Amino acid sequence: MTYNQFREAFHGLAILSIRDITKLFPDFDSRRLVEWQQKGYLKKLVNKWYLFSDITMNDFLRYRISNCLYRPSYISLESALSQYNLIPEGVYTIQNITTQKTVMYETAIGSFQYRNIKPCLFFGYHVDRSNNLPVLIAEPEKAILDFLYLTPWIKTVADLEGLRLNITEFNNSIDWGKLEKYATCFESNVLNKRFFLLKKLKQHADII
Numbered sequence: 001m002t003y004n005q006f007r008e009a010f011h012g013l014a015i016l017s018i019r020d021i022t023k024l025f026p027d028f029d030s031r032r033l034v035e036w037q038q039k040g041y042l043k044k045l046v047n048k049w050y051l052f053s054d055i056t057m058n059d060f061l062r063y064r065i066s067n068c069l070y071r072p073s074y075i076s077l078e079s080a081l082s083q084y085n086l087i088p089e090g091v092y093t094i095q096n097i098t099t100q101k102t103v104m105y106e107t108a109i110g111s112f113q114y115r116n117i118k119p120c121l122f123f124g125y126h127v128d129r130s131n132n133l134p135v136l137i138a139e140p141e142k143a144i145l146d147f148l149y150l151t152p153w154i155k156t157v158a159d160l161e162g163l164r165l166n167i168t169e170f171n172n173s174i175d176w177g178k179l180e181k182y183a184t185c186f187e188s189n190v191l192n193k194r195f196f197l198l199k200k201l202k203q204h205a206d207i208i
Contacts, residue, residue: 001025003036007052014055014133015065018048045069045107059083060128062110063135066094069105070114073098074125074136077115077150080143085169097122097138097146115150124182141179148194149186160201167205 009024010016021028033050036042043051049069055061063075077095081087093104093111099119105112124142128135138146154160183195 001028001032003032003039003041006032006036007041011052012132014061015045015049015051015068017050017068043108045109046105051109057109060131060135061133062094063128063137064131064133065109066096066112067136069112070096070098070100070103072100072122073114074122074138076125076138076143076146078147080138080140081147083137084140084143084173086140086144086166086173088164088166097125115146117146117150121149121186123185139178140173141175141182144174144179144198145182145186145191145195148198149188149191151194154194154197157197157201157204160197165201167202170202 010020013020018030033042033044037044037050040053043053045051045065046069049065051065063079066075067073073096075083075094076097078087078089078091079093079095082089082091093113096112096114097117098114099117099122100114102116103114105114124145125136125138128137148154183191
């Protein structure tokens with residue numbers, strides 16, 4: 001197989017795995033991958049995943065890659081909050097929720113963190129198809145709750161203020177009924193305490 005044949009078959013995926021290759025070409029010689037890396041055509045990421053070197057990188061492609069490298073997973077926490085303009089800073093490390101163990105991958109295109117959560121709490125995400133490739137990302141309400149649940153240093157309203165939440169965007173985009181409904185699913189006293197702090201922050205912001 002020539003590289004051009006390989007590229008034509010898989011370039012639309014942007015990121016691909018050994019499994020993707022062997023499903024289409026069962027007799028594929030994996031030594032070609034080493035050769036094409038040496039020539040700069042491909043980059044190896046982790047877990048037998050590869051990326052075409054000529055792909056233009058953007059946030060949504062990083063999100064797609066993040067979904068692929070460790071499954072099941074969806075974008076959440078500060079990455080999703082930043083995507084929804086609920087916090088001001090961009091986030092270099094792409095942060096995810098998974099039902100597998102917590103891991104961190106350092107790759108040539110960035111860092112990918114996966115935080116463990118119980119299977120019963122693996123919900124509240126959707127498929128974003130606004131780009132060419134589908135991305136699993138938390139709904140804004142679930143991203144907030146995942147963050148509160150997994151962030152032990154949030155103990156006061158001042159801690160939440162340090163996030164510089166965009167209250168205007170929060171009020172415009174957050175379904176408070178959904179937020180409260182999702183919060184009850186956690187059945188967590190710790191989350192309930194942090195959620196109470198969020199309510200106090202919102203109430204304070206609404207009156208100034």
